[in-house]
Amino acid sequence: MTMLTSFLDHLSTVPSPTPSVIRASNQSPGSGAPVWVTLLVGLAGALLASAGAFAGAWRSSRALRQNTERTLEHERTRLLNERFSTAAELLGHNEAACRLAGVHAMAGLADDWTERRQTCIDVLCAYLRMPYPRGPEEDTPADEDPNGQANREVRLTVIRTIRDHLLPATPPETTWSGYDLDFTGAVFDGGDFSNARFSGGKVRFTGATFSGGLVSFYKAAFSGGDVGFYGATFSGSEVLFRGATFSNDVVNFRGATFSSGSVNFRGATFSSGMVHFDRAAFSGGDVGFYGATLSSGKVSFYGAKFSSGTVNFDRAKFSSGTVNFDRAKFSGATVTFHTAQFDGGVVDIRDVASWSRPPSLDDGLVAAPPAGLLLPDRLPKPKP
Template identity: 55%
Template sequence: MGVPTLRRRAERRGLRLWPVGRVLALTFAAAVLVAAAVFYTGWDLLGARGLKPEHRIDSKTLFDLVKLSFGVVAGAGALVALVVAYRRQRVDEDGALREATRLHTERFTTAVGQLGNDSAAVRLGGVHALAGLADDAPTRDLRQTCIDVLCAYLRLPYTAEADLPAADAEARRTYLALREVRHTVIRLIRDHLSLPPEHPRSWQGHNFDFTEVTFDGGDFYGAVFSGGVVKFHRATFAGGTVDFNGATFSGGRVHFSEATFSGGTVHFNGATFSGGTVDFNEATFSGSTVHFNEATFSGSTVDFIQATFADGTVDFNGATFSGGTVLFSEATFSGGTVHFNGATFSGGNVSFGEATFSGGNVSFDTAQFSGGNVSFFEAAFADGTIHFNGATFSGSTVFFNEATFSGGNVSFDTAQFSGGTVSFFEAAFSGSTIHFNGATFSGGTVHFDTAQFSGGTVSFVEATFSGGTILFSEATFSGSTVHFDTAQFSGGMVHFSEATFSGGTVHFSEATFSGSTVHFSEATFDGGAVFFGEAAFAGGTVFFSEAAFAGGTVSFDTAQFSGSGVSFIQAAFSGGNVSFGEAAFAGGTILFSEAAFAGGTVSFDTAQFSGSGVSFIQAAFADGTIHFNEATFSGSTVDFTQATGPAPPGLVPPGGAPQPTGLRLPSVWST
């Protein structure tokens, strides 16, 4: 912005005064109105009813009238003097402002000339001169002009160190001198943004335009962005260290939209985002290291919408999200590393909705989810790794609803689920590996309702279910491998109600059921394999009531039934294979009451019935095959009372041998 523009602004600021006659007339009118109002108020307060008429006045009254006349004239004169003095003061102030503006313009012209000098030392002097001019500027607009020139200097074409000609010592000296001038500009801006807003030299609330600036270093440590608009739009962070540590974003708008972080390090460690908007929309992180470690997000809107994380590292380790909104919606994670390790989510909203994870590593290890919402709604996990290892879910709502897991690895190993809600509602698992190994579910709700497991692996190996609710209701298992091996079900509820097992494999091998309620009620088994081999049913309840076994394999081979209640009431066995081979029924209650065996194979071969209560009351054996070959009945009560259909092979003692104690058969089978 040049000198002619400043002069035009000064002309527009010229003093505008009304004609003196009009001002005096208005002043007298106002004085008369005020006097009348005072007189009327006093009249009303005194309760006067009228004036006493005087046909003749004495000398005292005449003298009072003369004094009153002189008072009115003196008051009018004082009023005129006051108006004239005020106008003179305005004229003097305007003259002083004009003189200050003229001097400012002259100094401004000199400082701008220094900025254009070939000597780096002269340019440094120009930078400091402009900063001093901004401090002494008689108006806010003139201060903004000085700031605009400093920012414009940073926007001038600039060759970064990586682009310098090789072995050109002169070019490097020129570069180093220019870099020193640029870093001085940034430091002076930082110093003025660090001053409290009431300080006369504070630049808080002004606008700063760093559009398309190339940063190879710079220090904004402790700067306060509390108003105005700050633009880093399309800026390039190509090397060195840019420091926003301890900065405060409490108002206004700060734009990093379409910025490129291709090298060097950018620090936001300990920064506070408590208001306003910080925009990283469509930014590209392709090589830099960007730190938000221990930053606090308590009120701002921080926007990474459609940002691309292709390389480098972005860290939010130990950050606190207690309010405001942080958006990674539609962002692409195709490489590099993004860390939220040890972060605390206690309020606000964090969204990865429709984000794409096609590579790289995203980690929430040991993060604390105690409040607020974290959303991965419709996110696509096609490759790379995302970790929640050791994370604690005690109050937040975390959504993976309708997310797609077609590749890569998602891990919740040793995570703690004690409250809040984690939802994979209608998610599709077609190729990824999802781990909950060693996780603890002691409260809260985890939803896999209507999820689609058509490929990949989901593992809950060694997980502990001691409370809360885990829902797989209406989920479809058509191709994935799902592991609950050695899991501990000691409390809470796990629902597979109305789930469909048509392919893939679900493992509960060596799992322990000691207190939970696990529902497979109305589930459909028409393909794939479900294994409960060596599982221990020592407590709690497992329901297969009204389940449909039409295909596939369900194996309870070598399972231990010592205390649980397991219900197959009204289950329908029309196909596939269900095996209890070598299972041990030493306690608890196993109910097949009113079950229908119309097809497929159900095998209790070599099973041990030594203490449980097993009921087939009113079961229907119409077709198919159910075997009890070499089964041993030594203490259990196994009741087939009112069962219909042919007797299962291996159940009725041959050749009139005595019936084992506890085995109750329909009379028609005994004969």
């Protein structure tokens, strides 16, 4: 028993053998993970660090770019505002030469500043609306009225500048078609809008006065917009709408007064639109629709007063659409439809308010009116 106890005590003092560890070929010393895992983790960390650095650089670059763009835009706006102030000051200058420079400066600014183009156009239109006495007669020597001639030249330049931006050949990036033009109350003693394209936007000649000279809308096109000559006065000018085209829009001469001079729609075309002469007063001068073509749409003379002067529709072509004279008063003006052609259109003069001087029609039209000519049951004979 004593020997067994001694043997066991001896065994307990003998150290146990250390187990051998066989290191895998893909493990690194001092680590339990494979080498490829360690490399992958390191590579991912490097990539993340690079991505973070790139994102930071990109954000910094974007912030710098945005700041630069804001600075450039601010500088651009500042320079454009300075140009605007300079052009406005020139337009208000006492010297006509400076005002002419102001007209061109403002127009050039409108071309460069799309965001404020309407404002620049408004300033030029406002110049025409400013108080302006009747200009000198065309045959007045310049040395007898130098200031009047100079003022008139500036105004004609404004009109030409506006017209030049409405021509068909105007580049799209600088055209003023589609913008509003406000000539309310302006005085026109001349001006050239020939071949202008009034398409879109609002064009206002409300209460304007055409008091002398030639105002030309020769071959102008009114399409897709709203053009108003409400209450305009035609008293001495020769206003030319010869060859003009009225289509897909509304043109209003409501309440206009034609008291002297002439308004010529010779060869004009009225198609797919509405033209109002409602309650207009024809009290003198000559209004001519000679050879005009009504191919569709409507022309209304509701409540118009024909008391003096001449209104002629001679050789006009009514191929479709309607012309009506409801409640019109024929009391002295000479209104003629000689050799007019009625081929599908309608001219309605049945419901007039006064017949003291009825329109003058060819005998054949009175005896056997075509389908498109609607006459009252009893049409009095025209007075000589």
